[in-house]
Amino acid sequence: MLDFDYYIPTKIFFGIDKIEALGGEIKKYSSNIMLVYGGGSIKRTGIYDRAVKILNDNKINFIELSGIKPNPDIKNVREGVVICRKNNIGLILAIGGGSVIDSAKAIAAGALYNGDAWDFYTEKAEIKSALPVAVVLTLAATGSEMNGNSVISDDIKQEKFAVASEHLRPKFSVLDPTYSFSVSEFQTAAGVVDIFAHVCEQYFSPVKGTYVQDRLAEAIYKTCIRYGRVAVDEPTNYEARANLMWAGSLALNDILSYGKYGDWACHAIEHALSAMYDITHGAGLAMIVPKWMEYVLDKENAGKFAEYAKNVWDIRIADETEAAKEGIRKTSEFFKSLKMPSSLKSVKVSKKTLDLMAQKATAGGNIGAFKKLSKNDVFNILDSAF
Amino acid sequence: MLDFDYYIPTKIFFGIDKIEALGGEIKKYSSNIMLVYGGGSIKRTGIYDRAVKILNDNKINFIELSGIKPNPDIKNVREGVVICRKNNIGLILAIGGGSVIDSAKAIAAGALYNGDAWDFYTEKAEIKSALPVAVVLTLAATGSEMNGNSVISDDIKQEKFAVASEHLRPKFSVLDPTYSFSVSEFQTAAGVVDIFAHVCEQYFSPVKGTYVQDRLAEAIYKTCIRYGRVAVDEPTNYEARANLMWAGSLALNDILSYGKYGDWACHAIEHALSAMYDITHGAGLAMIVPKWMEYVLDKENAGKFAEYAKNVWDIRIADETEAAKEGIRKTSEFFKSLKMPSSLKSVKVSKKTLDLMAQKATAGGNIGAFKKLSKNDVFNILDSAF
Numbered sequence: 036m037l038d039f040d041y042y043i044p045t046k047i048f049f050g051i052d053k054i055e056a057l058g059g060e061i062k063k064y065s066s067n068i069m070l071v072y073g074g075g076s077i078k079r080t081g082i083y084d085r086a087v088k089i090l091n092d093n094k095i096n097f098i099e100l101s102g103i104k105p106n107p108d109i110k111n112v113r114e115g116v117v118i119c120r121k122n123n124i125g126l127i128l129a130i131g132g133g134s135v136i137d138s139a140k141a142i143a144a145g146a147l148y149n150g151d152a153w154d155f156y157t158e159k160a161e162i163k164s165a166l167p168v169a170v171v172l173t174l175a176a177t178g179s180e181m182n183g184n185s186v187i188s189d190d191i192k193q194e195k196f197a198v199a200s201e202h203l204r205p206k207f208s209v210l211d212p213t214y215s216f217s218v219s220e221f222q223t224a225a226g227v228v229d230i231f232a233h234v235c236e237q238y239f240s241p242v243k244g245t246y247v248q249d250r251l252a253e254a255i256y257k258t259c260i261r262y263g264r265v266a267v268d269e270p271t272n273y274e275a276r277a278n279l280m281w282a283g284s285l286a287l288n289d290i291l292s293y294g295k296y297g298d299w300a301c302h303a304i305e306h307a308l309s310a311m312y313d314i315t316h317g318a319g320l321a322m323i324v325p326k327w328m329e330y331v332l333d334k335e336n337a338g339k340f341a342e343y344a345k346n347v348w349d350i351r352i353a354d355e356t357e358a359a360k361e362g363i364r365k366t367s368e369f370f371k372s373l374k375m376p377s378s379l380k381s382v383k384v385s386k387k388t389l390d391l392m393a394q395k396a397t398a399g400g401n402i403g404a405f406k407k408l409s410k411n412d413v414f415n416i417l418d419s420a421f
Numbered sequence: 422m423l424d425f426d427y428y429i430p431t432k433i434f435f436g437i438d439k440i441e442a443l444g445g446e447i448k449k450y451s452s453n454i455m456l457v458y459g460g461g462s463i464k465r466t467g468i469y470d471r472a473v474k475i476l477n478d479n480k481i482n483f484i485e486l487s488g489i490k491p492n493p494d495i496k497n498v499r500e501g502v503v504i505c506r507k508n509n510i511g512l513i514l515a516i517g518g519g520s521v522i523d524s525a526k527a528i529a530a531g532a533l534y535n536g537d538a539w540d541f542y543t544e545k546a547e548i549k550s551a552l553p554v555a556v557v558l559t560l561a562a563t564g565s566e567m568n569g570n571s572v573i574s575d576d577i578k579q580e581k582f583a584v585a586s587e588h589l590r591p592k593f594s595v596l597d598p599t600y601s602f603s604v605s606e607f608q609t610a611a612g613v614v615d616i617f618a619h620v621c622e623q624y625f626s627p628v629k630g631t632y633v634q635d636r637l638a639e640a641i642y643k644t645c646i647r648y649g650r651v652a653v654d655e656p657t658n659y660e661a662r663a664n665l666m667w668a669g670s671l672a673l674n675d676i677l678s679y680g681k682y683g684d685w686a687c688h689a690i691e692h693a694l695s696a697m698y699d700i701t702h703g704a705g706l707a708m709i710v711p712k713w714m715e716y717v718l719d720k721e722n723a724g725k726f727a728e729y730a731k732n733v734w735d736i737r738i739a740d741e742t743e744a745a746k747e748g749i750r751k752t753s754e755f756f757k758s759l760k761m762p763s764s765l766k767s768v769k770v771s772k773k774t775l776d777l778m779a780q781k782a783t784a785g786g787n788i789g790a791f792k793k794l795s796k797n798d799v800f801n802i803l804d805s806a807f
Contacts, residue, residue: 036663038436050424244660250640258633274630282633375714
């Protein structure tokens with residue numbers, strides 16, 4: 036186990052009607068805020084009206100930035116930064132899923148930076164401060180509601196990068212599982228795969244002796260397996276939505292990675308994929324993760340995959356490599372049971388673009404930590420996922 | 422799953438030499454502190470000298486309160502409160518295990534209260550504020566380093582009560598696993614049982630639908646089982662000490678109980694026991710927990726015990742009651758393998774005092790939540806543990 040400094044100060048208000056906490060909590064920071072959301076589904080579900088009423092009742096001024104799209108673009112971020120500066124905004128309230136939250140974080144950092152917010156994502160600048168961010172979550176997936184991560188795309192350059200900073204960790208997040216009742220089958224399933232993949236990235240690590248962290252990780256894996264299909268089939272099943280929503284936050288609030296570090300190759304590959312194609316992140320991961328597992332499995336690391344097979348999938352095969360293979364097969368089957376795509380071809384990716392994708396994923400050098408991957412390795416994984 | 426508000430703002434500095442964080446962190450709050458510790462083992466191990474050097478190097482004044490004993494007494498707390506008030510103390514630094522930390526918390530609250538600190542423990546007064554508390558942990562057991570709980574005894578009245586308040590949650594804690602290398606076999610084992618019992622109290626709950634919480638709980642159970650005996654046999658095994666130390670904090674920092682509530686009958690019974698006899702808390706729990714399990718097991722809750730047996734002890738018996746019994750047998754065996762006492766008689770408890778003990782444990786009414794226990798029930802459990 037490695038040394039670590041733990042600090043997760045985000046408050047979580049979890050449960051039905053917890054949105055009522057908004058008024059009192061926001062006013063601790065500002066009474067002049069920006070409200071960021073996506074394509075308007077929060078208007079259909081009534082969450083928007085409810086939030087607006089709470090803001091008005093609490094005399095909190097707000098300016099809106101709507102239309103944040105999936106795989107959010109830096110263009111909207113820049114727009115938000117300008118509005119924040121002009122209007123002396125004191126807090127950014129994101130109502131939505133990962134794309135909306137990640138955009139709010141980018142705007143929050145950009146508003147206090149004398150330059151272009153994209154600099155943070157290209158490592159030209161470090162985030163030194165940010166406006167406070169608050170969240171009303173509508174989708175269990177990215178865990179952005181409880182961590183300091185933000186992933187933004189540049190659609191023109193076809194690039195997609197992540198940044199992490201303690202300054203971006205939301206001050207508080209409202210997690211009302213009923214707000215995810217209206218999430219589509221496809222988005223629900225993609226969210227479950229995203230959560231599952233976050234656990235994979237941290238579980239498969241070269242750091243030894245992290246027994247407690249790895250057992251905690253298995254708790255999240257199992258929760259995805261237990262409730263993934265249930266939430267797809269019964270969208271208003273509170274138990275399933277609640278367990279998945281809390282699991283999504285725990286999967287990437289750093290609790291699983293304190294004392295170790297993750298691999299993150301699958302995410303780098305998926306970001307290259309969804310930078311070039313309009314593919315939902317979780318769906319992209321569903322195609323890549325099992326192929327990554329198959330590709331990196333070797334004699335040396337078979338024990339870790341066998342541990343995964345035994346503890347997560349209850350596979351009792353003595354031979355480590357055989358157990359590992361069965362665990363990977365189960366993973367792939369699970370994603371298929373969620374009706375996620377299983378080949379790049381099926382989502383109309385052109386085979387000709389795989390090389391460029393591999394190049395983009397490894398633009399900063401080899402990726403991965405559990406196993407280091409070169410551009411050629413990434414190409415092979417993409418090719419096997421085709 | 423129940424609604425919950427999550428907030429765990431304690432910073433953790435985990436790893437070798439993390440004590441160096443003391444200077445900078447303490448000065449955020451005060452440069453005039455009280456240093457609380459126990460019987461002087463921190464002087465033998467060198468932790469005291471190192472802490473004092475850091476305080477001096479950082480020009481932090483400190484007054485000492487030493488001699489805190491296991492099952493800490495309100496007498497020392499009162500003494501500490503007087504010193505704090507007289508010297509305008511701004512932070513209390515506890516160096517030790519649960520007894521020292523719990524005393525520091527009691528002093529922290531007492532110093533800002535216009536009355537006797539014991540009032541908090543007898544529910545005569547509510548904790549409304551407290552001085553900031555910081556911790557250097559030397560023993561994996563109570564989890565007090567990351568929660569708002571404090572347990573204090575009144576030796577004269579032979580009472581032992583717990584209090585919980587967000588004001589008591591330490592601002593930060595230093596967890597250096599090497600500081601637990603010198604903990605004796607017996608205290609190491611008692612600490613492991615304490616951690617294990619904390620998980621039991623939260624795992625066995627009447628609240629349904631807490632799948633993710635229960636899998637997280639199993640991660641801590643398994644860590645106790647994996648490393649308990651290892652730490653006893655190889656006291657300087659870093660991997661074992663590190664996993665147990667982090668598991669101890671996670672077992673009772675509330676992460677396992679958000680969304681549900683616990684039973685806590687075993688703790689109430691043990692507190693009655695160790696209020697009357699000088700018994701180490703974990704050793705007391707080792708005698709009580711398996712007997713509690715046997716006593717409360719019935720047809721209705723056998724499923725939960727069978728889940729415990731399967732997921733924690735890998736017991737594959739189809740019949741729920743039989744599986745449950747085997748899980749309980751394994752629990753008992755585990756505590757015995759740690760050389761914990763398994764009967765009250767063996768630690769010189771008089772059979773005549775069991776009735777009074779049961780009366781003390783249920784002085785506030787029936788106890789427990791997974792199963793409500795009357796005074797008579799508690800007597801029966803104590804009698805079977807005799």
